[in-house]
Amino acid sequence: MTTLEKQPRGRVLIVDDEKVILDLTAIILKNRGYQVFTALSAQDGLAAIEKERPELVLLDYMMPNMDGLTALKEIRRRYPETYVIMFTGKGSEEIAVELMKAGASDYILKPFNNQDMVERIESVLKLRAVELQNRALLSERERLLAEIADWNRELEARVQEKSEALGRAQVEIVQSEKLATLGYLSAGMAHEIRNPLNSIALFVQLIKSGLDESERLDYVEKILKEVDRIDSILGKLLDASKRPRFEISEVQVDRILQNTLEAFTPQLKQKRIKVVTDLRRIPPAIKADPLEIEQIFTNLFLNSIHVMAEDGTLGVQLDQDDCYINLKVSDTGPGIPPENLPNIFDPFFTTNSRGTGLGLSVVLRIVKTYKGKIEVEKSDSSGTTFSVRLPLVTPKC
Ligand SMILES: Nc1ncnc2c1ncn2[C@@H]1O[C@H](COP(=O)(O)OP(=O)(O)OP(=O)(O)O)[C@@H](O)[C@H]1O
Numbered sequence: 001m002t003t004l005e006k007q008p009r010g011r012v013l014i015v016d017d018e019k020v021i022l023d024l025t026a027i028i029l030k031n032r033g034y035q036v037f038t039a040l041s042a043q044d045g046l047a048a049i050e051k052e053r054p055e056l057v058l059l060d061y062m063m064p065n066m067d068g069l070t071a072l073k074e075i076r077r078r079y080p081e082t083y084v085i086m087f088t089g090k091g092s093e094e095i096a097v098e099l100m101k102a103g104a105s106d107y108i109l110k111p112f113n114n115q116d117m118v119e120r121i122e123s124v125l126k127l128r129a130v131e132l133q134n135r136a137l138l139s140e141r142e143r144l145l146a147e148i149a150d151w152n153r154e155l156e157a158r159v160q161e162k163s164e165a166l167g168r169a170q171v172e173i174v175q176s177e178k179l180a181t182l183g184y185l186s187a188g189m190a191h192e193i194r195n196p197l198n199s200i201a202l203f204v205q206l207i208k209s210g211l212d213e214s215e216r217l218d219y220v221e222k223i224l225k226e227v228d229r230i231d232s233i234l235g236k237l238l239d240a241s242k243r244p245r246f247e248i249s250e251v252q253v254d255r256i257l258q259n260t261l262e263a264f265t266p267q268l269k270q271k272r273i274k275v276v277t278d279l280r281r282i283p284p285a286i287k288a289d290p291l292e293i294e295q296i297f298t299n300l301f302l303n304s305i306h307v308m309a310e311d312g313t314l315g316v317q318l319d320q321d322d323c324y325i326n327l328k329v330s331d332t333g334p335g336i337p338p339e340n341l342p343n344i345f346d347p348f349f350t351t352n353s354r355g356t357g358l359g360l361s362v363v364l365r366i367v368k369t370y371k372g373k374i375e376v377e378k379s380d381s382s383g384t385t386f387s388v389r390l391p392l393v394t395p396k397c
């Protein structure tokens, strides 16, 4: 025999005030392998349950003092894992229904058939095992759900923590980028300003060395020119750095374009440059600082006019799609050498002996401020086209 087979089939308590029935039932069940406890009254029965914790109670309905129904309710309330089968007299089916409602798992009519009783006990014990297992599974499920909820909370807290760390890191990166740009700008600026300063120092030396009046005036003139140059470099630098206060208003880009073109008339005439404007669609107003939008045009026009020989063509195209106002400025200049393309938007990058290399960096800064885009759409020996896109106030994309 294995240990498993030695295990009792179940622990059963029989509660009946008729000693004969009690003993008889006990013998039958013991013979079938159950571990049996007995009690002659409901009170004794409750005490036995408390002590022995049987899986099943066979409980007589008709008992003095505490009746079977009261005992049944008490057992079910205090020991939900103890199942109950009731003994009732024949002809009391209505009572049986009431007992089932009160929590009995089954009922057996007296006098009973031994085999029938054992079968009922078996099936109630099986039902009990399944139900208890279900209950255990449900509570395990609850436990797991609570654990998952805990994990989720922890995960959320960690995500929150990481996001904050990321936010801090981002601020640090932005700051260090700003510092890097500042360093870069200072280096470029120092270079730009040192040249005119050297010239000024040289002219002063010459003046000091004793010159006649007209030469002296000539050098003073040159010094003033160099001072102007430093002043213009500083002016451009201030434009390049973000202006703290924008004058935001409703801006009609096509109007600013026309006004800027008009302002360029003398230079255009002087170089006999033809202007071809192509206003495909008049875009709706955008919210912007008009001076900044003007500066986009000015700096692009200045570059184009500068690189073109006489009789060139300055093309300006204005259009709109679902997301952007599209602006194109083209010229018939010599084009940008491909090796310079990665650098043209860098502050102080210039191939122009009188330029400071800030024009396009200002344009880039402004375009970025409005979350727009700028690119060299085309550049070859027939000319260059810059494309600028500024987001619409109510984009449809
Ligand atoms: N339309 C163009 N055609 C050819 N090259 C261009 C054109 N626009 C810009 N570039 C090139 O890009 C460089 C940088 O332009 P950017 O406007 O930033 O500076 P700059 O014109 O040299 O000086 P600044 O604008 O400060 O007077 C120019 O020196 C030139 O080499």
Ligand SMILES: [Mg+2]
Pocket: 299, 302, 303, 355, 358, 359, 360
């Ligand atoms: Mg320029």
